[in-house]
Each structure stands twice: as structure tokens, then as C-alpha cells.
Amino acid sequence: MPQQRTEANNVFLLIIVGILAWVVPGAGHYILKEKKRAIIIFITIVLTFVIGLYIGSIGVINPVNAKAWYLAQIMNSPVVAYLGHLTSTEPEKYRVFGRPNEIGQYYTSIAGLLNLLCVVNAVYMAHLRGTIQMPIKQSAKSKTGG
Numbered sequence: 001m002p003q004q005r006t007e008a009n010n011v012f013l014l015i016i017v018g019i020l021a022w023v024v025p026g027a028g029h030y031i032l033k034e035k036k037r038a039i040i041i042f043i044t045i046v047l048t049f050v051i052g053l054y055i056g057s058i059g060v061i062n063p064v065n066a067k068a069w070y071l072a073q074i075m076n077s078p079v080v081a082y083l084g085h086l087t088s089t090e091p092e093k094y095r096v097f098g099r100p101n102e103i104g105q106y107y108t109s110i111a112g113l114l115n116l117l118c119v120v121n122a123v124y125m126a127h128l129r130g131t132i133q134m135p136i137k138q139s140a141k142s143k144t145g146g
Contacts, residue, residue, distance in 0.1 A: 010127075010130040013126055013130060014123050014126050014127055014130070016031070017031055017032065017122050017123055017126040018119055018122065018123045021115075021118060021119040021122040021123070022075070022077065022078075022115070022119050023077060023078060024042070024077065025041055025042050025045035025046060025076070025077065025115050025118060026038035026039065026040075026041035026042035026045070026118070027042075028118070028119060028122030028123070028126070029041060029118070029121075029122050029125070031122075031126075032122065032125055032126055032129065034125070041115075041118050044114070045076065045111050045114055045115050045118070046111075048107055048108075048110060048111035048114065049076050049107070049108050049111035049112075051107050052103070052104045052105070052106070052107025052108035052109075052110075052111065053104065053108065055100050055103050055104045055107060056096050056100045056101050056102075056103060056104020056105065056107075056108075057094060057096055057100075057104070058083050058086065058087055058094055059087055059094035059095055059096035059101070059104075060073075060096055060101055060104035060105045060108055061073055061080060061083045061084045061087055061108065062084070062087055062088070062091075063084040063085075063087075063088055064088050064091070066105065069105045069108075069109050070084060072108075072109035072110075072112045072113050073105075073108045073109050073111075073112045074112060075112035075113060075115050075116040075119075076108070076111055076112040076115050077115075080108075080112070
């Protein structure tokens with residue numbers, strides 16, 4: 001007999017999928033057995049973020065002087081919080097000025113916002129699977145007469 005999903009299990013699944021999708025881009029889709037989509041998401045977001053760091057160095061992650069950019073960048077992963085801590089403890093060591101700073105902030109922030117969209121998509125897909133599977137199991141029971 002298949003295990004019935006309760007409301008608490010469904011909420012727990014949504015939270016787990018959301019957290020995993022934020023910690024590792026694409027992990028939420030991977031848990032939902034969307035492996036191709038997970039790989040595409042991972043490569044796209046990580047590559048975009050790394051290109052931004054390559055262009056502007058980790059100095060583009062600045063939680064002190066560029067708070068709006070940092071809010072978008074933190075959506076990439078908790079790793080950004082660590083990089084932000086590095087840049088805020090020794091700001092003179094990681095200074096970036098001019099065009100490389102701007103372009104690096106654009107790339108890293110766009111990667112973070114893209115990951116936010118993917119997190120929302122993974123949670124939504126998990127929600128749909130949780131709500132659609134429950135009635136299907138019930139209707140299969142009623143067809144067999146049990």
C-alpha cells in the first residue's frame with residue numbers, strides 16, 4: 001500500500017526542496033528527479049557567478065557598501081555569505097574599481113536572481129507533485145472498488 005502524503009510531510013518536502021535549491025543551484029530539481037534540468041541550472045548559475053568573480057574578483061561581493069547588490073548575490077548560495085565575510089574583514093585587500101566592479105556585480109547578481117527563480121520553480125514543482133499525487137491515489141482506489 002503506498003504511503004499517503006500528509007500536509008505536514010508535504011510542507012516538509014517543500015522546505016527541504018527550497019533549502020537544497022538555494023544551497024546548491026539545481027539540487028531542488030535533482031531531488032524531484034529532474035536531472036537534466038538540474039544539470040542545466042547548476043552549470044548556468046555557477047558559470048555566470050564564476051564569470052562575474054573572474055571579471056571583478058571577490059571584491060564585487062561587498063555586504064557593507066553595496067547592500068542592494070549583496071542581497072541579489074546572496075541568493076546564489078550560502079557560500080556568498082562567506083565570501084562577503086572575507087571582503088568585509090579586509091576591504092583594502094579586495095578593492096575593485098571602475099568597469100570590472102560593475103560588470104562583476106551585474107553577473108553575480110543576475111546569477112543570484114536566476115537562482116531565486118529556480119528555487120521558486122523547484123518549490124512550485126514539488127507543491128504540484130504533492131497536490132496532484134494525492135487525488136490520483138484516491139481515484140485509483142475508488143476504481144478498484146476498495
